[in-house]
Amino acid sequence: MTTYVDNWAEQVRAGDVRAISRAVSAIENREREAEEILRQLFPYTGHAYRVGITGAPGTGKSTLVDRLASHYRADQKTVGIIAVDPSSPFTGGAILGDRVRMQGHATDSGIFIRSMATRGFLGGLAQATRDTALLMDAAGKQMILIETVGVGQGEIEIVRLADCTIVVLMPGMGDDVQSLKAGLMEIGDIFVLNKSDREGADRYDQQLRAILQLVPEREGWKPPVVRTVATENKGVDELARQIELFRAHFDQAHDRKAREVSHWKEWILQLLEARLLERVVGEQLGERELDRIALQVAERKMDPYGAVNQILARAGLGDKP
Amino acid sequence: MTTYVDNWAEQVRAGDVRAISRAVSAIENREREAEEILRQLFPYTGHAYRVGITGAPGTGKSTLVDRLASHYRADQKTVGIIAVDPSSPFTGGAILGDRVRMQGHATDSGIFIRSMATRGFLGGLAQATRDTALLMDAAGKQMILIETVGVGQGEIEIVRLADCTIVVLMPGMGDDVQSLKAGLMEIGDIFVLNKSDREGADRYDQQLRAILQLVPEREGWKPPVVRTVATENKGVDELARQIELFRAHFDQAHDRKAREVSHWKEWILQLLEARLLERVVGEQLGERELDRIALQVAERKMDPYGAVNQILARAGLGDKP
Numbered sequence: 317m318t319t320y321v322d323n324w325a326e327q328v329r330a331g332d333v334r335a336i337s338r339a340v341s342a343i344e345n346r347e348r349e350a351e352e353i354l355r356q357l358f359p360y361t362g363h364a365y366r367v368g369i370t371g372a373p374g375t376g377k378s379t380l381v382d383r384l385a386s387h388y389r390a391d392q393k394t395v396g397i398i399a400v401d402p403s404s405p406f407t408g409g410a411i412l413g414d415r416v417r418m419q420g421h422a423t424d425s426g427i428f429i430r431s432m433a434t435r436g437f438l439g440g441l442a443q444a445t446r447d448t449a450l451l452m453d454a455a456g457k458q459m460i461l462i463e464t465v466g467v468g469q470g471e472i473e474i475v476r477l478a479d480c481t482i483v484v485l486m487p488g489m490g491d492d493v494q495s496l497k498a499g500l501m502e503i504g505d506i507f508v509l510n511k512s513d514r515e516g517a518d519r520y521d522q523q524l525r526a527i528l529q530l531v532p533e534r535e536g537w538k539p540p541v542v543r544t545v546a547t548e549n550k551g552v553d554e555l556a557r558q559i560e561l562f563r564a565h566f567d568q569a570h571d572r573k574a575r576e577v578s579h580w581k582e583w584i585l586q587l588l589e590a591r592l593l594e595r596v597v598g599e600q601l602g603e604r605e606l607d608r609i610a611l612q613v614a615e616r617k618m619d620p621y622g623a624v625n626q627i628l629a630r631a632g633l634g635d636k637p
Numbered sequence: 638m639t640t641y642v643d644n645w646a647e648q649v650r651a652g653d654v655r656a657i658s659r660a661v662s663a664i665e666n667r668e669r670e671a672e673e674i675l676r677q678l679f680p681y682t683g684h685a686y687r688v689g690i691t692g693a694p695g696t697g698k699s700t701l702v703d704r705l706a707s708h709y710r711a712d713q714k715t716v717g718i719i720a721v722d723p724s725s726p727f728t729g730g731a732i733l734g735d736r737v738r739m740q741g742h743a744t745d746s747g748i749f750i751r752s753m754a755t756r757g758f759l760g761g762l763a764q765a766t767r768d769t770a771l772l773m774d775a776a777g778k779q780m781i782l783i784e785t786v787g788v789g790q791g792e793i794e795i796v797r798l799a800d801c802t803i804v805v806l807m808p809g810m811g812d813d814v815q816s817l818k819a820g821l822m823e824i825g826d827i828f829v830l831n832k833s834d835r836e837g838a839d840r841y842d843q844q845l846r847a848i849l850q851l852v853p854e855r856e857g858w859k860p861p862v863v864r865t866v867a868t869e870n871k872g873v874d875e876l877a878r879q880i881e882l883f884r885a886h887f888d889q890a891h892d893r894k895a896r897e898v899s900h901w902k903e904w905i906l907q908l909l910e911a912r913l914l915e916r917v918v919g920e921q922l923g924e925r926e927l928d929r930i931a932l933q934v935a936e937r938k939m940d941p942y943g944a945v946n947q948i949l950a951r952a953g954l955g956d957k958p
Contacts, residue, residue: 354940355940362937584944588948622676624905632953633952
């Protein structure tokens with residue numbers, strides 16, 4: 317018997333834009349059907365290449381993603397874009413205003429664009445992003461571009477499950493080597509120096525390359541620096557070429573399987589974490605009881621560690637005596 | 638009977654630097670004693686004021702924190718500094734090189750400085766930071782300055798449990814309003830425009846104030862913009878004054894109790910999340926079995942949602958039939 321969800325999943329696989337949109341909404345709203353659809357679609361995934369693009373606000377990431385998407389479309393590749401804003405947990409709505417720029421693609425059925433922002437429990441955004449990437453993969457999108465604002469742990473959580481991570485920088489972001497330190501060097505597979513027609517670009521470029529010398533190679537890959545002026549479409553072809561080189565490099569690597577297992581291990585851990593909280597707090601304990609406990613802690617009648625031990629014990633996960 | 642931990646906790650309360658240091662290390666290394674000490678110390682907490690300081694790399698946060706600490710010390714207030722680097726999950730060690738600048742305080746027993754970086758499960762850093770802040774509180778530090786790099790979700794998780802959050806900006810960080818959007822507006826109680834002697838500062842200041850007009854007031858508080866040149870100690874007194882104004886404003890607010898309960902609610906949820914993973918994966922399932930499951934998912938023999946459902950069922954937390 318063919319169910320409603322079977323049909324829906326079939327439409328997603330066929331690339332039906334409305335079916336995909338509804339499925340992303342179901343993912344975002346944590347509807348039960350989202351998991352059913354994703355489970356049905358999972359066997360058909362594993363073909364897309366996911367590119368994570370991160371960098372500080374104002375570096376021109378959105379424009380770069382837009383140009384990269386156009387490049388792939390000209391190359392007859394289908395594209396999915398997920399624009400994530402993890403730095404805005406309090407608004408509940410995507411505030412990436414410049415999605416307007418993407419309107420040029422609006423009539424192209426080979427490209428699917430979606431903005432996402434945080435809702436619910438912490439970590440929910442990264443999960444929704446991963447689910448959406450899987451969905452686009454099953455829907456036949458060949459290149460999935462995951463754009464995220466900023467360079468903190470939240471962003472790293474989002475891009476670390478991509479196949480290739482691009483860090484976007486620009487001249488004048490703190491004029492010294494300082495600004496290059498914080499975590500960026502470790503996550504970038506490719507570095508883009510955007511707005512590279514600006515003053516100070518050469519100096520910044522040199523400093524960047526000098527620092528990259530110090531980063532240990534990952535299995536023979538030395539992260540390149542690509543200079544772009546996204547607004548003028550300069551350097552975008554070279555960026556696409558470097559992405560292909562990176563892809564080819566790691567597709568041939570001997571530890572490809574090990575990397576895939578470790579990818580799924582982390583994926584499972586993150587989903588498990590979210591589900592555990594749903595079960596133990598959302599279903600078993602309840603918000604009201606949590607409020608009561610929090611009040612006791614605020615009044616110093618209970619300590620928070622003891623409170624958590626109590627909750628664990630109630631869930632049958634207490635310390636062994 | 639007085640135990641080893643009782644003595645240790647007593648030494649922490651007395652402000653003994655070595656006892657505090659050892660306790661922070663125990664927190665970082667997730668030693669069992671850390672929780673025992675924190676539980677003993679908890680009733681003596683609740684007196685410190687926690688100031689979170691965040692902003693993009695290169696904005697001069699460390700220097701600002703250094704000057705603010707000196708200001709408080711001149712005022713006879715004891716100070717704790719926690720410098721957190723959440724953007725570096727792959728190094729395992731703090732890379733905030735400029736802690737060297739803090740050496741001026743090295744002989745002052747009224748100030749305690751500690752750098753922290755990510756280890757273990759995601760989210761562990763925010764928890765360790767919160768535990769360390771509690772410890773410093775119990776040790777009698779009156780002002781606790783929590784400095785964190787970047788403006789993403791990881792940083793927000795760290796600073797959102799502070800009493801007052803300062804966002805540090807500087808002229809030239811993306812020269813347009815764009816760079817001010819991403820989440821910063823919602824988390825800042827006070828905005829600092831550092832390096833405000835630079836070109837473009839006036840224009841940036843104006844844009845910042847224009848945008849702040851659009852942010853809804855929180856209980857009658859309008860986030861001020863303080864212009865500083867931290868390297869020359871300019872504007873630091875004014876910043877300290879604004880922090881005091883903010884503190885007074887919310888100490889008198891009618892919903893103080895509600896805010897404290899909500900603070901502890903979130904605290905408990907985050908600790909619970911970490912403990913749940915430790916129990917269900919670390920103790921019950923085991924790394925090896927997790928690897929086996931991840932391999933099956935990588936080979937598309939199992940889907941990740943089904944895998945998580947299985948793990949939940951084994952932990953006695955499965956779906957009701």
